[in-house]
Amino acid sequence: xxxxxxxxxxxxxxxxxxxxxxxxxxxxxxxxxxxxxxxxxxxxxxxxxxxxxxxxxxxxxxxxxxxxxxxxxxxxxxxxxxxxxxxxxxxxxxxxxxxxxxxxxxxxxxxxxxxxxxxxxxxxxxxxxxxxxxxxxxxxxxxxxxxxxxxxxxxxxxxxxxxxxxxxxxxxxxxxxxxxxxxxxxxxxxxxxxxxxxxxxxxxxxxxxxxxxxxxxxxxxxxxxxxxxxxxxxxxxxxxxxxxxxxxxxxxxxxxxxxxxxxxxxxxxxxxxxxxxxxxxxxxxxxxxxxxxxxxxxxxxxxxxxxxxxxxxxxxxxxxxxxxxxxxxxxxxxxxxxxxxxxxxxxxxxxxxxxxxxxxxxxxxxxxxxxxxxxxxxxxxxxxxxxxxxxxxxxxxxxxxxxxxxxxxxxxxxxxxxxxxxxxxxxxxxxxxxxxxxxxxxxxxxxxxxxxxx
Amino acid sequence: xxxxxxxxxxxxxxxxxxxxxxxxxxxxxxxxxxxxxxxxxxxxxxxxxxxxxxxxxxxxxxxxxxxxxxxxxxxxxxxxxxxxxxxxxxxxxxxxxxxxxxxxxxxxxxxxxxxxxxxxxxxxxxxxxxxxxxxxxxxxxxxxxxxxxxxxxxxxxxxxxxxxxxxxxxxxxxxxxxxxxxxxxxxxxxxxxxxxxxxxxxxxxxxxxxxxxxxxxxxxxxxxxxxxxxxxxxxxxxxxxxxxxx
Numbered sequence: 001x002x003x004x005x006x007x008x009x010x011x012x013x014x015x016x017x018x019x020x021x022x023x024x025x026x027x028x029x030x031x032x033x034x035x036x037x038x039x040x041x042x043x044x045x046x047x048x049x050x051x052x053x054x055x056x057x058x059x060x061x062x063x064x065x066x067x068x069x070x071x072x073x074x075x076x077x078x079x080x081x082x083x084x085x086x087x088x089x090x091x092x093x094x095x096x097x098x099x100x101x102x103x104x105x106x107x108x109x110x111x112x113x114x115x116x117x118x119x120x121x122x123x124x125x126x127x128x129x130x131x132x133x134x135x136x137x138x139x140x141x142x143x144x145x146x147x148x149x150x151x152x153x154x155x156x157x158x159x160x161x162x163x164x165x166x167x168x169x170x171x172x173x174x175x176x177x178x179x180x181x182x183x184x185x186x187x188x189x190x191x192x193x194x195x196x197x198x199x200x201x202x203x204x205x206x207x208x209x210x211x212x213x214x215x216x217x218x219x220x221x222x223x224x225x226x227x228x229x230x231x232x233x234x235x236x237x238x239x240x241x242x243x244x245x246x247x248x249x250x251x252x253x254x255x256x257x258x259x260x261x262x263x264x265x266x267x268x269x270x271x272x273x274x275x276x277x278x279x280x281x282x283x284x285x286x287x288x289x290x291x292x293x294x295x296x297x298x299x300x301x302x303x304x305x306x307x308x309x310x311x312x313x314x315x316x317x318x319x320x321x322x323x324x325x326x327x328x329x330x331x332x333x334x335x336x337x338x339x340x341x342x343x344x345x346x347x348x349x350x351x352x353x354x355x356x357x358x359x360x361x362x363x364x365x366x367x368x369x370x371x372x373x374x375x376x377x378x379x380x381x382x383x384x385x386x387x388x389x390x391x392x393x394x395x396x397x398x399x400x401x402x403x404x405x406x407x408x409x410x411x412x413x414x415x416x417x418x419x420x421x422x423x424x425x426x427x428x429x430x431x432x433x434x435x436x437x438x439x440x441x442x443x444x445x446x447x448x449x450x451x452x453x454x
Numbered sequence: 455x456x457x458x459x460x461x462x463x464x465x466x467x468x469x470x471x472x473x474x475x476x477x478x479x480x481x482x483x484x485x486x487x488x489x490x491x492x493x494x495x496x497x498x499x500x501x502x503x504x505x506x507x508x509x510x511x512x513x514x515x516x517x518x519x520x521x522x523x524x525x526x527x528x529x530x531x532x533x534x535x536x537x538x539x540x541x542x543x544x545x546x547x548x549x550x551x552x553x554x555x556x557x558x559x560x561x562x563x564x565x566x567x568x569x570x571x572x573x574x575x576x577x578x579x580x581x582x583x584x585x586x587x588x589x590x591x592x593x594x595x596x597x598x599x600x601x602x603x604x605x606x607x608x609x610x611x612x613x614x615x616x617x618x619x620x621x622x623x624x625x626x627x628x629x630x631x632x633x634x635x636x637x638x639x640x641x642x643x644x645x646x647x648x649x650x651x652x653x654x655x656x657x658x659x660x661x662x663x664x665x666x667x668x669x670x671x672x673x674x675x676x677x678x679x680x681x682x683x684x685x686x687x688x689x690x691x692x693x694x695x696x697x698x699x700x
Contacts, residue, residue, distance in 0.1 A: 009643040018647060026626070033599065042602040311600065313630045317647050350641060352634030352648070353502065355591035359600035372540075375504030430639035434646045435677030438468040445466045445473030449489050453477075 001343050002325070004350040008318035022316040024152060029310040031259025032360070039255065049248050050364035053301035056239055057291065063206040063239045064282065070209025074271045076278040084114035087283045091116060091198070091231055092123055094279050098229050100125070100195035106213065106220035107131040108200025109147050109304060110233050110283060113326040116198075127198075128190045130219040132183050139166045145320030147327060148257045148306035153319055187219070197223030199269070201234035202303070203249060204280075206241050210270045211280060214253060214263040221267050228276035232269065236287050237300040249303060252362035256305040290338040295373045299334045301363040308357035308367055314350055323347060330357035334370040341378065348374035457487045458523030460557070462530045462669070463495040469669050475696040476529040476560055483568055487527075490519040498536040502635045506543060513544050521549035525567065526557040529692050531589025531667040534559045539592065559589055559667055560692055565608050571615055576699035578618030581689075582661030583609060584652065584675070585628040586668035595667065599628050609667060609691060616694060622659040629655075633674035649678045656686060663687045665694055 012018055036042045056063055068078045081087035087110075095103070103120065105111065105127055117127045117138070129138045133150040137143065139162050144150030151159070156174030163169040169182045199220045203212040211232045213220045224230045240249060254260040272278035290296055309315045309329030320328040325336035325344055333347035348371045357367040431437065443451075457480055461473040480487045496516060497509030516537065520526045528534050537557050544550060564570050585607075589595040596607030613621055632638070632648025639645075653675055656664050664686060666672050672688040679686055 005641045005643070008641060012643040012647055015647075022651070036602050039602075313632065313648050314641070314644050317644050317651075349504075349637070350644075352587070352630050352632055352637045352641075352645070354587035354630035354634070356587075356598070356600055356630070359591060359598050372502065375502070376506045379504035380507070430642040431677070433642065434681060435649075435674065436680040437677065438464075438673055441468065441470050443470060445461050445470040446489075446491060448470050448474060449477075450491070453489070454491075 002323065002346055004318070004322055004324075004346045007322035007324065008314075008350070011319045011322055012317065018317050020155070021153060021319060025310045025316045028149075028258060029307075029360075032256055032307055032310065033259075035255040035259040035261060039251070039261075045248060045252055046362055046364050049252055049303075049362055050301065052240065052245055052248065053363050054298075056241055057237070057297060057300055060236060060239065060291065063241055064236060066206040067204055067209055067239055068282070070207065071280055072209075074209045074278075076209065076270075076272065076280050079279060079281045081281055081283045081285070083285050084283075087114045087233065087281055087285070088116055088119040090281050091233070092120065092125075094229070094231055094277075095120075095125060095196060098196065098277075100229060102126045102128075102190075102193055102195050103198055104128050104130050104190055104194040104196075104219075104223040104227070105198040106200065106215060106223055107134055107150070108198065108233055109144075109326060110200055110235050110285075111198065112144065113285065114233075114283070116233075128187070128194075130187055130190065130217075130223060131215070132180070132187075132217060132219075135183065135187065136162065139163075143321070143326070145328065146306055146309055147304050153321065187222075191222045191226045194223065194227050196229040196231065197227045199224065199230065199232045201232055201238050202253065203240050203246060204234050204238045205243050205246065206239055208243055208270065210243070210268050212246065212250075213267045213269065214250070214265065215267070216258075216260075216264045218265045221265060224267070224269065228273065229279075230269065230272070230276070231279045231281065233281045233283060235283050235285070237302075253303055253305050256307040256360070256362040286339045290335070293338065296334060296338060296370055298365045299331065299338070299367075299370060301365050302331050302335070303363060305362055307360045307362065311356045311360045312351075313354065313356070314352065318350070323350070330367045330371070331361075331365070334365075334367060334374060337374050337378070345378045348372075348378060455485055455524050456522075457485050458520045458526045459487050459489040460493060460496075460520065460526055460528040460533065461489065462528065462533050464673065465529060465669050468673065469690070472529050472669055472690040472692060475690065475692040476527070479560070479564070479573065479692055479696050480527060482573070483564075483570065488523070493519045496533040496536045498533060498540075499635055501536065501540055502637075506540070510544055513541050517541075517544075517547075517550050517553050520557075521553050524556065525563065526553065527560055527563045528557065529560050529667075529690060530669065531559045531586050531593050531595060532670060535588040535592035559593055559595065561608050561612050561667060561695075562593065562595055564695075565612060571612055573612075573615075573695050575616040575695050575697055576618055577616050577694045577697045579662045580620045580622055580660055581613065581663045581665055581694070582622050582624060582656035582659060583613060584631060584656075584664050584666040584671055585609070586666045586671045587628075587630050589667040590628055596628075612695060613665070613691070616697075617699065619694070622656070622661045624655045624659060626655055631671045631675055633671050635670075638674055645674070646678065649675055653678060653684060653686065657684065661686060663689050663694075665689050665691050667691055 079090045120127050129135045136151040145153040160174045167186050172178045201211045202214045254263045315329040325332050336344035351371050353368045355368045497512035500509040591598050631652045632645040676688045
């Protein structure tokens with residue numbers, strides 16, 4: 001079970017590091033703002049994208065079937081996986097059939113979600129993540145801390161040491177050109193020796209059966225072009241109906257993610273190469289259940305741009321790992337409880353509900369409202385927050401009874417100086433560790449009003 | 455026009471001067487204002503903690519106390535937003551609908567309902583405006599920095615007409631202060647860090663006073679300011695608008 005507050009407290013023990021992390025991500029948010037402001041009709045674009053997604057989710061079954069039919073016509077082989085386990089088995093079966101032992105993989109949060117690397121490594125298969133950030137965290141044996149910038153939590157110096165240890169580079173003091181060259185040489189060898197390429201999917205176009213993958217490093221293409229076997233894994237929500245819709249989503253994705261007008265590479269995969277095979281695995285893994293929850297359905301609109309993480313004041317000051325889920329940050333905090341409510345019930349509370357995430361979201365998911373709604377579900381379904389429940393019920397009772405409220409106000413005023421009702425008992429400790437309580441005034445507003453106006 | 459004055463529970467107990475400033479500002483506009491003495495809370499502390507169902511009694515009491523007024527005005531964007539947005543779980547009777555549509559945060563009420571932006575106020579200090587999230591993003595008191603549209607701000611408009619005031623430009627004009635209700639205690643480490651970062655932004659731009667539409671944000675910031683003995687004060691926007699040249 002993840003305790004976000006506890007993990008965040010640990011992250012905050014090194015204030016310099018928190019400041020650095022916060023500023024790095026804020027810079028990305030600023031780049032997004034500039035790119036969005038430069039685009040004429042940004043808010044209209046968000047509306048369009050949101051509406052296309054609403055439509056697509058309402059007819060998802062039809063579009064999935066249309067996609068499958070087109071993909072088969074194109075010569076691809078389509079598989080359906082109900083959960084992570086099925087997905088991993090399908091991948092392994094395809095690889096075994098081809099005797100593939102060395103795999104290069106471009107960035108795919110879905111395969112992270114399914115724990116594919118771990119599974120394949122257990123079967124003796126070498127999996128190399130080829131996105132530089134992902135390769136860094138893979139070498140460090142850590143999960144990604146951000147969905148677009150997986151190693152954003154790592155400083156250059158740490159990467160220097162990591163490469164020194166694993167790639168036998170000289171310690172360079174964090175020389176980024178030297179390190180990028182070393183990574184390039186290292187990965188080039190991996191591409192040349194690979195037996196199969198795995199990719200994720202940013203979009204799956206129903207009318208053409210095409211998978212679209214966006215990268216800045218060209219690593220998806222490098223993998224797919226250097227092998228004869230391509231396996232693409234996609235969640236069922238990646239579907240968009242028409243090719244023309246890419247004009248909307250591609251514009252939004254790169255600007256929201258990094259402030260680029262478009263990613264360096266936008267690869268469209270349609271057919272297997274001559275003599276090769278192209279497999280597409282369509283994965284559910286809890287998404288249908290989320291689709292069935294009316295109040296959380298919109299979370300499936302997410303295009304994984306990461307803008308809500310970059311803007312989130314809590315994410316920037318607690319780090320991606322504090323969420324303990326594949327997708328961290330605000331969007332992860334509404335997706336993860338849908339997968340496992342027991343493990344992730346602290347995540348919807350890891351927010352001040354400031355609403356910045358909803359305003360920055362390119363597909364207009366009302367993220368902070370879904371967080372609020374998850375809180376209502378969690379307190380009803382689980383009885384884990386007992387002390388909080390007691391305090392809240394207590395104040396609920398007091399607040400709804402004017403006389404008691406006044407009485408408690410007076411008691412608080414006279415005996416305990418003064419404190420808000422919701423800070424009573426245990427909570428007062430958390431308030432006063434680093435903050436003063438408000439000073440007790442001589443009279444309440446109500447007392448003043450009665451004396452001066454009534 | 456009969457105005458019902460809603461004073462949030464913590465303002466009543468800790469910041470009576472904000473309630474007084476709000477009342478006086480409204481009275482100066484020639485309005486008849488009443489403070490229903492049986493009022494309690496809007497229910498937000500419980501609801502945001504996930505106990506919306508337990509707040510229903512509080513919601514109903516709120517409606518009972520306030521449904522007879524032409525307008526309900528409060529010195530808090532957060533409470534007003536809660537009534538407008540989250541009173542949707544009780545039966546939508548005529549009274550409930552009336553309360554939800556006639557409640558206003560004070561600065562919006564002054565500018566949009568009364569069409570007044572000049573109060574003969576005097577406040578000769580450097581002021582940093584903290585844009586409380588629920589007022590900004592929930593009630594649209596201004597354009598949030600994330601939204602790409604023409605810039606506007608009701609609070610800045612009102613403050614800019616105060617004689618002697620100098621509004622400072624912040625690096626991050628609308629980042630959350632980290633209060634967030636129970637978030638302030640359940641996520642203490644991040645909450646405090648967010649508060650420190652906000653205060654530093656104001657200090658770095660030489661603000662002498664931080665103002666906001668919500669005392670809850672300011673209560674949190676002031677708690678940090680006083681613990682660290684920082685040279686900056688907090689004032690609710692109504693206190694500034696109600697300040698006169700002596």
